[in-house]
Amino acid sequence: MKKITKIMSLILACAMTMTLLAGCADAGAKDAAEPSSDAAAGTNADAEDNGNAGTHTEAVFMIGAIGPATGGAAVYGIAVKNGTELAIKEINEAGGINGVMIEYNFQDDELDNEKSVNAYNTLKDWGMQMLVGTTTSGCCIAVKAETSNDNMFQLTPSGSAVDILKDNDNVFQVCFTDPNQGIGAAQYIGDNSVAQKVAIIYDSSDVYSSGIYEKFTQEAENQPFEIVSAEAFTADNKTDFSVQLQKAKDAGAELVFLPIYYTEASLILTQANAMGYEPKFFGCDGLDGILNVENFDTSLAEGVMLLTPFAADAEDEATKAFVSAYQAAYGDTPNQFAADAYDAVYIIKAAIEKSGAMPTESVSDICDKLKVAMTEITVDGLTGEAMTWDSDGAVNKSPKAMEIVNGNYSLIQ
Amino acid sequence: MSFISYLINGISLGSVYAIIALGYTMVYGIAKMLNFAHGDVIMVGGFTIFYAVSMQGLPPFVGVLLAVVLCTILGITIEYIAYRPLRQAASSLAVLITAIGVSYLLQNLALLIFGANTKAFTSVVTIPAIKLAKGQITISGETIVTIISCIVIMVGLSLFINKTKAGQAMLAVSEDKGAAQLMGINVNRTISLTFAIGSALAAIAGMLLCSAYPSLTPYTGSMPGIKAFVAAVFGGIGSIPGALIGGVVLGIIEILGKAYISSQMADAIVFLVLIIVLLVKPTGILGKKIQEKV
Numbered sequence: 011m012k013k014i015t016k017i018m019s020l021i022l023a024c025a026m027t028m029t030l031l032a033g034c035a036d037a038g039a040k041d042a043a044e045p046s047s048d049a050a051a052g053t054n055a056d057a058e059d060n061g062n063a064g065t066h067t068e069a070v071f072m073i074g075a076i077g078p079a080t081g082g083a084a085v086y087g088i089a090v091k092n093g094t095e096l097a098i099k100e101i102n103e104a105g106g107i108n109g110v111m112i113e114y115n116f117q118d119d120e121l122d123n124e125k126s127v128n129a130y131n132t133l134k135d136w137g138m139q140m141l142v143g144t145t146t147s148g149c150c151i152a153v154k155a156e157t158s159n160d161n162m163f164q165l166t167p168s169g170s171a172v173d174i175l176k177d178n179d180n181v182f183q184v185c186f187t188d189p190n191q192g193i194g195a196a197q198y199i200g201d202n203s204v205a206q207k208v209a210i211i212y213d214s215s216d217v218y219s220s221g222i223y224e225k226f227t228q229e230a231e232n233q234p235f236e237i238v239s240a241e242a243f244t245a246d247n248k249t250d251f252s253v254q255l256q257k258a259k260d261a262g263a264e265l266v267f268l269p270i271y272y273t274e275a276s277l278i279l280t281q282a283n284a285m286g287y288e289p290k291f292f293g294c295d296g297l298d299g300i301l302n303v304e305n306f307d308t309s310l311a312e313g314v315m316l317l318t319p320f321a322a323d324a325e326d327e328a329t330k331a332f333v334s335a336y337q338a339a340y341g342d343t344p345n346q347f348a349a350d351a352y353d354a355v356y357i358i359k360a361a362i363e364k365s366g367a368m369p370t371e372s373v374s375d376i377c378d379k380l381k382v383a384m385t386e387i388t389v390d391g392l393t394g395e396a397m398t399w400d401s402d403g404a405v406n407k408s409p410k411a412m413e414i415v416n417g418n419y420s421l422i423q
Numbered sequence: 424m425s426f427i428s429y430l431i432n433g434i435s436l437g438s439v440y441a442i443i444a445l446g447y448t449m450v451y452g453i454a455k456m457l458n459f460a461h462g463d464v465i466m467v468g469g470f471t472i473f474y475a476v477s478m479q480g481l482p483p484f485v486g487v488l489l490a491v492v493l494c495t496i497l498g499i500t501i502e503y504i505a506y507r508p509l510r511q512a513a514s515s516l517a518v519l520i521t522a523i524g525v526s527y528l529l530q531n532l533a534l535l536i537f538g539a540n541t542k543a544f545t546s547v548v549t550i551p552a553i554k555l556a557k558g559q560i561t562i563s564g565e566t567i568v569t570i571i572s573c574i575v576i577m578v579g580l581s582l583f584i585n586k587t588k589a590g591q592a593m594l595a596v597s598e599d600k601g602a603a604q605l606m607g608i609n610v611n612r613t614i615s616l617t618f619a620i621g622s623a624l625a626a627i628a629g630m631l632l633c634s635a636y637p638s639l640t641p642y643t644g645s646m647p648g649i650k651a652f653v654a655a656v657f658g659g660i661g662s663i664p665g666a667l668i669g670g671v672v673l674g675i676i677e678i679l680g681k682a683y684i685s686s687q688m689a690d691a692i693v694f695l696v697l698i699i700v701l702l703v704k705p706t707g708i709l710g711k712k713i714q715e716k717v
Contacts (some may be wrong), residue, residue: 046703077538079539080534080538080539081539082640084538084539084540084543085540120539214687225536241686242686242687243683243686243687244687244689244690246646246690247646247647247677247681247689247690249508249636249638249647250432250636250677250678252428252429252432252678253429253432253678253681253682253686254681256425256428256429256432256682256684257425257682260425272541273541273638273640276541276543277636277637277638277639280543280637284552284561284563285561285563286554286561302540303540303541303543304540304541304542304543305473305477305478305542305543305544305545306543307543307545380682
């Protein structure tokens with residue numbers, strides 16, 4: 011009896027290994043086919059057969075997006091998903107880009123680098139030609155290595171780390187890079203004499219947070235305020251902030267700079283309140299979303315200032331139209347990330363129109379054309395007027411400062 | 424002055440670890456298995472209270488009671504479905520892996536049911552904070568409640584185990600399962616009871632953890648769970664006073680390490696101390712050395 015079971019299990023194991031190998035061989039063949047089509051680079055038929063995986067018959071632009079629709083930064087991912095979707099719907103209703111429709115697919119990465127790369131591969135299998143993503147910096151760095159290999163055009167709405175733009179020419183940003191946010195924040199605090207003594211609490215395990223922190227401290231040397239305390243926390247130790255706050259308090263800081271995400275910031279605000287410490291809090295775009303934390307006492311966030319490129323209560327026509335369309339579609343006030351993603355789609359549209367790229371071309375050819383077009387276009391978007399791009403992918407525009415008043419973000423004039 | 428503040432914060436954090444560690448230590452001491460899903464039962468307790476009290480507006484007492492009942496049922500169910508079938512047949516490693524599996528299952532179920540958005544927990548503690556030394560030192564109501572519950576639970580558990588019949592049965596099972604069965608003790612029922620108590624403690628720990636650190640996500644329980652496991656090992660796994668001492672010492676080391684050495688290195692310092700303690704005293708601070716008799 012035992013022998014039979016052993017033999018059976020051996021046969022089963024063999025069968026399973028075979029299927030595994032078969033799977034590999036298939037994928038291998040496909041991988042091998044792709045570069046050859048790139049090398050041929052010209053015969054359109056060739057590119058269509060291999061490059062675009064042939065999931066669609068009619069020629070459409072395939073735009074993919076990636077972000078954390080679940081997990082600790084879900085507010086961002088969902089905003090990007092909705093913002094992209096809204097823009098694509100509008101463009102399709104208005105007749106597409108140069109008459110070509112857009113198909114759209116969003117994948118969740120749960121704020122996990124590995125899952126983000128998996129999401130990218132899923133989209134590639136789907137036939138994606140351009141990527142709006144990813145939403146967060148850490149994931150974006152993981153994914154850009156892949157897009158750079160594939161020469162896939164990538165436009166991140168909100169991935170702000172400098173490393174995203176390093177060692178590649180196919181990745182562009184809609185938002186500011188972290189150094190710009192750090193420098194901008196330091197200059198704003200200095201220019202408007204918001205405070206004399208500044209404390210910083212940042213996440214040293216996060217590239218977004220530590221990137222802003224570094225540039226902020228560098229720029230602070232040229233500014234009339236003084237950094238009295240700089241304390242870090244890490245992803246594994248982000249529930250208790252009593253020590254960091256106590257140190258800021260002991261150092262007499264009037265302003266606490268929080269270049270972090272809103273989940274931790276909401277805890278910091280609560281704990282500062284519990285210990286009776288009431289400094290001014292100042293953050294970057296990561297604080298956007300703090301008012302959406304379920305059951306959060308928004309009175310604690312009253313007076314929090316943040317630098318962010320988009321204000322939902324701005325009075326210009328484009329913002330008003332976007333906000334009302336977004337509210338009608340998703341029942342929520344759009345945040346900066348939704349606006350970034352919305353802009354991203356229109357930027358891609360402008361670049362395609364400039365370059366005359368067609369969906370029948372290979373992913374790599376489209377990317378090469380868009381790369382050139384990006385440095386030539388000027389786009390007026392929700393998150394900045396007359397946005398232009400360097401060839402390294404960084405955007406030029408100026409930040410806006412906002413303050414939370416009566417439970418709403420409002421622009422500081 | 425800030426030193427005293429840090430010390431109080433350390434004791435407060437440590438007491439939360441201690442209550443979680445009590446659950447680990449009890450289950451380990453009696454069932455000889457590491458229940459890695461313990462941290463996630465805490466999260467379930469937290470969500471129950473959140474929905475009952477913050478969303479439905481029930482009185483905090485009812486919410487906590489509800490969480491205790493729900494977690495107890497959950498604990499018994501997990502033990503019955505996932506651990507019991509493996510107890511006789513498989514190696515202890517299989518049960519350990521299953522426990523990790525249950526932990527992920529609970530996290531992902533919570534992700535599906537409650538969503539991933541962070542929820543701000545409204546503290547169920549209504550005791551006002553005590554201010555000392557002209558407001559320079561604040562002891563929050565949560566800290567006071569946590570420390571008191573920690574001591575009450577520890578004393579209660581020790582009395583239960585040493586004075587009641589069911590407690591004596593637990594001791595017997597922990598020493599020798601086979602012999603206990605021969606003496607007429609229902610081993611399965613005793614282990615179920617252990618899980619029930621451990622999970623009820625998890626509900627209370629969830630209440631205290633979320634009141635002190637009011638942010639609730641499906642992953643809320645996992646890191647404190649790991650820290651509490653360290654605390655349990657630190658104090659001597661299987662020992663109830665050990666869990667208390669381990670938890671409090673761990674909390675104090677963590678906060679003081681953050682304050683005086685480096686706020687980034689807090690965890691590194693904690694684990695370094697753990698390694699040193701285990702090198703000097705392999706069974707933990709209060710752990711007993713068990714001699715195998717042949």
